[in-house]
Amino acid sequence: MKATTRWVRFRSPDGGIGIGTVHGATVAVHAGSLFESPLPTGASLEMADVRMLAPCVPSKMVALWNNFGALAAKLGKQPPVHPLYFIKPATCIIGTGDAIERPASYAGKIAYEGELGIVIGKRCKDVAADDADDHIFGYTCVNDVTAADILNETPDFAQWCRCKGFDTFGAIGPAIATNIDLSQARVITRVAGVERQNYPLSDMIFSPAELVSRISRDMSLLPGDVIACGTSVGVGSIRDGAVVEVYIEGIGSLANSLRPPAP
């Protein structure tokens, strides 16, 4: 297996946007596109001096429903025969440290869902499962934020795209880790410091390779697109002001607070 690398995207002290690899408390700055073998410039920055951004700029997020055995069992759902998903728009993406903004129009429950995110590295169309790994750049943490009361507000149309598509409702980061072994990894979600989710990725119904393959038969996936692999048990709500952290070993901790609208 190749060495693991953790890629970040950041705003540097001079205001510019950069990318680089994480080495302890420093970032080795790289030049070029993340998906076209960027090269180190030789410069490095202290992590403490940069503002982290979403580690990539997806054209869309494809987000799974009912993709973990434990949650399916709890909800009494059969495992699906094909990945079941909705789309979150690019306009909902934020990075670690950014606030999740409560919409001015919505006073109801806002839920966190800690998830693994697959970051696409090469355009995918009708990719075989055996070739999918070549199209995956790496993995990130996702918080698939949801305005939960909207989903079933009307009886005849589940509003997946609306309740999950608000600006700032797609948190990704802090890094994209390449070449990591996910077989033993767990997704851990903490809200205001209290652990609320801790589930193994080995319980996933469709593996990352299968997701990329099958979704690529529906729609082209572009470099930087994110597939959010679905969540498992322990989903709950976020109080205004609370910080949600989604942690996966090898990737890091994605932390976002829920900000109420200005009075």
Add this chain to the structure above:
Amino acid sequence: MKATTRWVRFRSPDGGIGIGTVHGATVAVHAGSLFESPLPTGASLEMADVRMLAPCVPSKMVALWNNFGALAAKLGKQPPVHPLYFIKPATCIIGTGDAIERPASYAGKIAYEGELGIVIGKRCKDVAADDADDHIFGYTCVNDVTAADILNETPDFAQWCRCKGFDTFGAIGPAIATNIDLSQARVITRVAGVERQNYPLSDMIFSPAELVSRISRDMSLLPGDVIACGTSVGVGSIRDGAVVEVYIEGIGSLANSLRPPAP
């Protein structure tokens, strides 16, 4: 009211991509971005010499369900209290003359839905209905193509994004018409030359201004984004090889054939 203009995007005989305004059988070529007051270059091309492209490059299409009174009445649905929509990804967009491609994995019914499309001209976030017109660049025709058998394939999750998100399933064009009066306009859909839909835009439940305003309170809309306003009665299926035309007076005729997979 300002003069109506019909904007097109095209591939010219030299292979480059251009934009321009339609004047009879010629296009007056313009330079610059469509949404930033492009200027005429003085050059003109014969329409017959250019290949039409989708008239803009949306970052997403927001597509309405249950937005016409006649279809709601036919299906026994109550008018919604908020626009009900799903998202079609940018990767599904095609222009007039492009083929709708039947997915290799899908042998079932493929449906047309002729619709009005709103093209956003300025970034919208929390726009008031009274200000919405300032954010609308113009209008286009939409064929919201659907792999109909997939929608309710599984009982507990309606697959809106999947059944409508296949590459080539979002046809828009042929032009974007600015400053048109839609109060008397009708959407006419013909399949293999036979009229299958002919419904008035005056039957729309949420008007274009209301759609832009309300959706912009959910998610930011970007220049070039398209809101497909929903369809009315007369939806049906397309046989392989048949041409579907969606016509709205003042905009023109969007024509696409359904191409089966190569054997």
